[in-house]
Amino acid sequence: GDTVILFAENSPEWVVTALGIIRAGMVAVPLDVQLGDKTLVHILRDSDARAVITTQKRVERIEKLASSEKKPKLILFDADSDDERSWERFLDNKTTELPTAGSSDEAIIFYTSGTTGPPKGVPLSHANISSQLDTAAEVKIIAGDDRVLLPLPLHHVYPFVIGMLVPLALGLPLVLPFSLSGQQLLRALREGEVTAIVGVPRLYSALYSSIESKVESSGWIARRTLNVFLVASGFMQKWLRLRIGRWLFRSLHRRFGEKLRLLASGGAALEPELASKLEALGWQVAIGYGLTETSPLLTLSLPGEARRDSVGKPFPGVEIRIDPGALEKEEHVNGHDVGEILARGANVFSGYRNLAEETKKAFTDDEWFRTGDMGYFDSDDELHVLGRISTLIKTESGEKIQTEDVEDAYAEESAIREIGVLEKKGKLVALIVPGGTAHGDEGKDAVRKAVEAASKQLPSHQRISDYAITPDALPRTRLGKIQRHRLEERYDHAKEGGEKAPKAEPMSIDEMSGEDRALLEDSVAQSVWELLAKRYRDKRLTPDTSPQVDLGIDSLEWLNLTLEIAESSGVELTDEAISRIETVRDLLREVTEGGEGQAVDPLENPEKVLDEKQKRWLKPLGHISAAIARLLYAVNQALMRLLFRVRAEGLENLPENRQWVLTSNHISYLDPFALAAVLGWKHLRNTYWAGWTGVAFTNAVLRFLSRLGKILPVEPTRAARSSLAFGAIVLKKKKNLVWFPEGERSPNGKLQDFKPGIGMLLEKLPVCVIPVFIHGTHEALPPGKFLPQLRSIRLVFGKPLDALELKREGHGEKPHQQIVSA
Numbered sequence: 044g045d046t047v048i049l050f051a052e053n054s055p056e057w058v059v060t061a062l063g064i065i066r067a068g069m070v071a072v073p074l075d076v077q078l079g080d081k082t083l084v085h086i087l088r089d090s091d092a093r094a095v096i097t098t099q100k101r102v103e104r105i106e107k108l109a110s111s112e113k114k115p116k117l118i119l120f121d122a123d124s125d126d127e128r129s130w131e132r133f134l135d136n137k138t139t140e141l142p143t144a145g146s147s148d149e150a151i152i153f154y155t156s157g158t159t160g161p162p163k164g165v166p167l168s169h170a171n172i173s174s175q176l177d178t179a180a181e182v183k184i185i186a187g188d189d190r191v192l193l194p195l196p197l198h199h200v201y202p203f204v205i206g207m208l209v210p211l212a213l214g215l216p217l218v219l220p221f222s223l224s225g226q227q228l229l230r231a232l233r234e235g236e237v238t239a240i241v242g243v244p245r246l247y248s249a250l251y252s253s254i255e256s257k258v259e260s261s262g263w264i265a266r267r268t269l270n271v272f273l274v275a276s277g278f279m280q281k282w283l284r285l286r287i288g289r290w291l292f293r294s295l296h297r298r299f300g301e302k303l304r305l306l307a308s309g310g311a312a313l314e315p316e317l318a319s320k321l322e323a324l325g326w327q328v329a330i331g332y333g334l335t336e337t338s339p340l341l342t343l344s345l346p347g348e349a350r351r352d353s354v355g356k357p358f359p360g361v362e363i364r365i366d367p368g369a370l371e372k373e374e375h376v377n378g379h380d381v382g383e384i385l386a387r388g389a390n391v392f393s394g395y396r397n398l399a400e401e402t403k404k405a406f407t408d409d410e411w412f413r414t415g416d417m418g419y420f421d422s423d424d425e426l427h428v429l430g431r432i433s434t435l436i437k438t439e440s441g442e443k444i445q446t447e448d449v450e451d452a453y454a455e456e457s458a459i460r461e462i463g464v465l466e467k468k469g470k471l472v473a474l475i476v477p478g479g480t481a482h483g484d485e486g487k488d489a490v491r492k493a494v495e496a497a498s499k500q501l502p503s504h505q506r507i508s509d510y511a512i513t514p515d516a517l518p519r520t521r522l523g524k525i526q527r528h529r530l531e532e533r534y535d536h537a538k539e540g541g542e543k544a545p546k547a548e549p550m551s552i553d554e555m556s557g558e559d560r561a562l563l564e565d566s567v568a569q570s571v572w573e574l575l576a577k578r579y580r581d582k583r584l585t586p587d588t589s590p591q592v593d594l595g596i597d598s599l600e601w602l603n604l605t606l607e608i609a610e611s612s613g614v615e616l617t618d619e620a621i622s623r624i625e626t627v628r629d630l631l632r633e634v635t636e637g638g639e640g641q642a643v644d645p646l647e648n649p650e651k652v653l654d655e656k657q658k659r660w661l662k663p664l665g666h667i668s669a670a671i672a673r674l675l676y677a678v679n680q681a682l683m684r685l686l687f688r689v690r691a692e693g694l695e696n697l698p699e700n701r702q703w704v705l706t707s708n709h710i711s712y713l714d715p716f717a718l719a720a721v722l723g724w725k726h727l728r729n730t731y732w733a734g735w736t737g738v739a740f741t742n743a744v745l746r747f748l749s750r751l752g753k754i755l756p757v758e759p760t761r762a763a764r765s766s767l768a769f770g771a772i773v774l775k776k777k778k779n780l781v782w783f784p785e786g787e788r789s790p791n792g793k794l795q796d797f798k799p800g801i802g803m804l805l806e807k808l809p810v811c812v813i814p815v816f817i818h819g820t821h822e823a824l825p826p827g828k829f830l831p832q833l834r835s836i837r838l839v840f841g842k843p844l845d846a847l848e849l850k851r852e853g854h855g856e857k858p859h860q861q862i863v864s865a
Contacts, residue, residue: 164396288325809846
């Protein structure tokens, strides 16, 4: 009967330990590793745990929060064998007779996620759990040769009972992914030969969104094909009972694992439209409804047997009835009575831990459990759940509004990332987290327009009358449900704070959404978050923070940051991955999906930084291509001299038999054409150019011309690694290099500060530097203009400079800063 807390991430050891605790007659208490201090203190006291089984990184926190009078014994999964807290020290080789647990004895205590207040302890007995296992075996939703993927944290009743205990009781293997990243889930599906997933709606929504995004990026033909195939598959399945989705989308099934057949959804409502789409794609979808207090399943909608807008029929052995009297007035849907859903059966718990009054409120006088959900039975005896009674809002007009319906309507707008609806003085108001990339006044204006657009689509009584904007995610449980008891305080704070900026410090994990807390369960993501929190301790750091806009991370910072991430976590971010990062959340997702690797210095080992596609830009031109290039250079030279009377001073400063780097100011798109016109073929054939990807590589024609001109793709804002690698390879091959150290065109024609890249190149490869100053191109074709003016252009070539001398003359903490400043 002693309680033992499990406070660690999913692992095979976790599963074995939970089973061992229950078999030994003790009571397992699985906890979310991301619990806040206040909640954890409450549970430590309420559970009266004799022991806490955890990992070394959580020991200090447990010791700090546990009561000094009755500290639980600590047992560690990852301690050395000579550590007295190691699990190995608790092994006993002697034969021990284990107690026989009674059916009414407690087996496990789950603490509810706390959407309406502090978490309540929900003890489930051996009889409660056994009833679910027996019925699951009877309905045969999984059986035989199934292999079950379990991507959910095991401190919730749904994954613990349905995802873990049911397959194990049936003798089926469990597949645990290394992390919840897309790449690791795909790996687990394929390598584990998974046939069934026990997941939640957010997982399946993300799955379908990833499919949709991939199709969108493939063009309108792929998009149209997807829609046509979905309609055809859905029609055949509904009217002819033929499942053709696996055949129509066979390439998709190869990607996700050809043996995957079943998607089991629970924990929250699965949108009927999403369920239909997943079935049209060729998977079977099963939907369960229940609560922690009911162990958990009350109803089950089996594949192909129920309407997708219902949660199916009662689980065998479960009784359900509707109590219209629980509502203030009579309500009907299609002639069916609406009321609170009541349940009873062997799966229903007997009461909350240490909460006699709450237990009394939870049951009717005749011992039916009050689920707190509204619903009705249709004419086919299928249950329809309409939402929580506690989330109903009664407006001043007397209308009752289901907040989740209103939230779904407004969340359709892309400018609204999250929205939580609440009641203030009889009116609907909302707390909104902006979506998209807009910031400041632009972001507020986008939210205002989104609210106006969504409001037009809703009846007047469902429209919000006011809202507040917050940059921080809404408080949610780990399954993604809004913690509504915290909304009002957050709303008032946002309203009162108005334009005040949030405190300049990293967001605490307690403040994050369930999705973001789940992301930080991955050890790599957690280490990167800690790295960022340490680096930017004086800035507001949240998952929605923009690395570029809010943290000021430029190309050099990206380089340093990626090297630090690789060094600390073993994950190396490619330039392609960096280009996808708009928020810190994106960065965390990229590192969870990144491959294992070691930090690669682009100056020491540039070949390892570039992929084969990038290396093609460095290959010598063939005879035909070289001839075309020479012809184009001649045409360019003639046009520049004819139209702009281009001339050069100091060309004699260019060494004939010595490698050089030419550094020029950059004031116009005409600059490289002017330089090429005066250099001459004998220099040009051994010269490479750094060219901005945003101009020189935007289409096939420009990419072909860039190849002929030996222009290398440089991204000045993010892809510092590949940019430096290109430069390093060119210089190591004893070729010349033209580099615009400002990184972009000057908007006013004046010289801008140099980016650090050229300094880093010359620090490592100190070749001769030729400074060039270009006059006239800004007047001929300034930024923002398309048609050039016929103005004369003059280029002044300075005397050769020694990189080592520049380092001695310059100032700065690091050598590359000294070179650039000189």
